[in-house]
Amino acid sequence: MEQIQKVPFLDLKSQQDEVRSELVEALTSTIDSTTYILGPQLERFESRFARYCDCRYAAGVSSGTAALHLALLAVGVGAGDEVITVPNTFVATVEAILYTGARPVLVDVRDDTYCIDVEAVRRAVTARTKAVIPVHLFGQTCDMDPLMGLAETHGFFVIEDACQAHGARYMGRAAGSLGHAAAFSFYPSKNLGGFGDGGAVTTNDARIAERVRLLRHHGQAGRNVYTDIGFNYRLDEMQAAVLAVKLNHVDRWTERRRELAALYRELLRDTDYRFQEAPPEVLPVYYIFAVRHEKQQAIRDSLDGAGIGWGNHIAPPIHVQPGYAFLGYQEGSFPVSERLARELVSLPVYPQLSNEQVNYVATTLGRVVVSISSATTER
Ligand SMILES: Cc1ncc(COP(=O)(O)O)c(C=O)c1O
Structure with missing residues (x-):
C-alpha cells in the first residue's frame, strides 16, 4: 500500500495558491495581448530581474542550461578551450561546456561549504583555461x-552557475553580479520558478548581454539578417508573466526558507548530523537544505517510513556517470564530492512548510540517529 505523505518534499500547489489571483490576472492579460514571444512581459521581467541581481542586464532564455550555454559562447568559449567546474553539480553545468566544444576540467569542492575549492582551481589553471563555472550549490x-x-x-572568465541561488548574497552583493556573467534557472521547483522551463543570463557587460540576446534568437541581428548560427532559446511571454508575479514574493519566501533552515539546525543541534556551512560573508537562500550523515540509507528509510519526502540532489557526481566516462576521471578522483554524495539527504524546505512539519521531520531524524547509535553500541 502506498504510504500517505505527511510532509511532501515539495508542495508547489500551496505556493501557487498563495498568489493564484495575481497569476491568473497576469496570464489572462498575456493571452489577450496575443504577443507570446519577445514582447513587453519579457522586457519588464528582464529589467526587474536585472535590478534584483544588482546587474545592468538580464536576458531571458529558455532554461538554465541554455543560459549556461549562451553565457559561455558570449565570452568566446569554444573548441580547444578548457572550462573548470565541479563534479557535484547538476549535469547541465558540464553539458553546457561540452556543447561549446570546450573540455570540462573538474576540481573538487570544499568539505565545509560544498562549493568550489579555489585552491584546486589555482592548481588546475592552464594556458587553455578560458572560463571557470563556480556553482552556488543549494543556494549558497x-x-x-x-x-x-x-x-x-590568469585572464579567464567567471560564469556563475546561479541556477540554485536567486537572491543569495556574498559580501552584500547579489548572486548574478559576482562574476562576468551568470546563469539562472526558473525550473518550476526553483526559488523563483515558472510554469515550465525558463532561465536568464545576468551581466554588467553590455557586449555579453547583446551576444546572448542575438544567439537566443537564431542569430538574428535585424529583420531577416542572420549574422550568427544561433538557437531558439527564448523565454516566452507566459513564463515571463508568471516570473514577474513571483519575483514580487521571492524575498518573503526566502526569509521563510531561512527561518525553516534555522529551525532545523536548532532542533538537530544536539545530534551528530552535519550541515553545509555558510561563512559570515555568505547569505544563503536555501534552495536545498540537507543533513549530512554516514548512515544515509537508514535516514532515507526512516523518512520514507514516516511519510516524509526527501531528495538526492548531487549524487552520484558527474565524473562517475556512465555518459561522462570519456572525461577520463575515476572513482576516487574527487573524494569530497563523492563523500557528499554518499552522506547528504535533502529535506523539505519550501516556504509554505509549517513549523509543526519541521518538528515532525526533526523528531524523525533524531530517532534515526539515536537508533543508529544504539545499534552501534549493541554490536
Ligand atoms: C546547478 C544547476 N545548474 C544548471 C541547471 C539547469 O537548469 P535548467 O533545468 O533550467 O536547464 C540546474 C537546474 O536544474 C541546476 O541546479
Whole structure:
C-alpha cells in the first residue's frame, strides 16, 4: 500500500495558491495581448530581474542550461578551450561546456561549504583555461573574491552557475553580479520558478548581454539578417508573466526558507548530523537544505517510513556517470564530492512548510540517529 505523505518534499500547489489571483490576472492579460514571444512581459521581467541581481542586464532564455550555454559562447568559449567546474553539480553545468566544444576540467569542492575549492582551481589553471563555472550549490554562493582575483591574474572568465541561488548574497552583493556573467534557472521547483522551463543570463557587460540576446534568437541581428548560427532559446511571454508575479514574493519566501533552515539546525543541534556551512560573508537562500550523515540509507528509510519526502540532489557526481566516462576521471578522483554524495539527504524546505512539519521531520531524524547509535553500541 502506498504510504500517505505527511510532509511532501515539495508542495508547489500551496505556493501557487498563495498568489493564484495575481497569476491568473497576469496570464489572462498575456493571452489577450496575443504577443507570446519577445514582447513587453519579457522586457519588464528582464529589467526587474536585472535590478534584483544588482546587474545592468538580464536576458531571458529558455532554461538554465541554455543560459549556461549562451553565457559561455558570449565570452568566446569554444573548441580547444578548457572550462573548470565541479563534479557535484547538476549535469547541465558540464553539458553546457561540452556543447561549446570546450573540455570540462573538474576540481573538487570544499568539505565545509560544498562549493568550489579555489585552491584546486589555482592548481588546475592552464594556458587553455578560458572560463571557470563556480556553482552556488543549494543556494549558497562560492568564495568569489579569491576566484575573481585568480581570473584577473590568469585572464579567464567567471560564469556563475546561479541556477540554485536567486537572491543569495556574498559580501552584500547579489548572486548574478559576482562574476562576468551568470546563469539562472526558473525550473518550476526553483526559488523563483515558472510554469515550465525558463532561465536568464545576468551581466554588467553590455557586449555579453547583446551576444546572448542575438544567439537566443537564431542569430538574428535585424529583420531577416542572420549574422550568427544561433538557437531558439527564448523565454516566452507566459513564463515571463508568471516570473514577474513571483519575483514580487521571492524575498518573503526566502526569509521563510531561512527561518525553516534555522529551525532545523536548532532542533538537530544536539545530534551528530552535519550541515553545509555558510561563512559570515555568505547569505544563503536555501534552495536545498540537507543533513549530512554516514548512515544515509537508514535516514532515507526512516523518512520514507514516516511519510516524509526527501531528495538526492548531487549524487552520484558527474565524473562517475556512465555518459561522462570519456572525461577520463575515476572513482576516487574527487573524494569530497563523492563523500557528499554518499552522506547528504535533502529535506523539505519550501516556504509554505509549517513549523509543526519541521518538528515532525526533526523528531524523525533524531530517532534515526539515536537508533543508529544504539545499534552501534549493541554490536
Ligand atoms: C546547478 C544547476 N545548474 C544548471 C541547471 C539547469 O537548469 P535548467 O533545468 O533550467 O536547464 C540546474 C537546474 O536544474 C541546476 O541546479
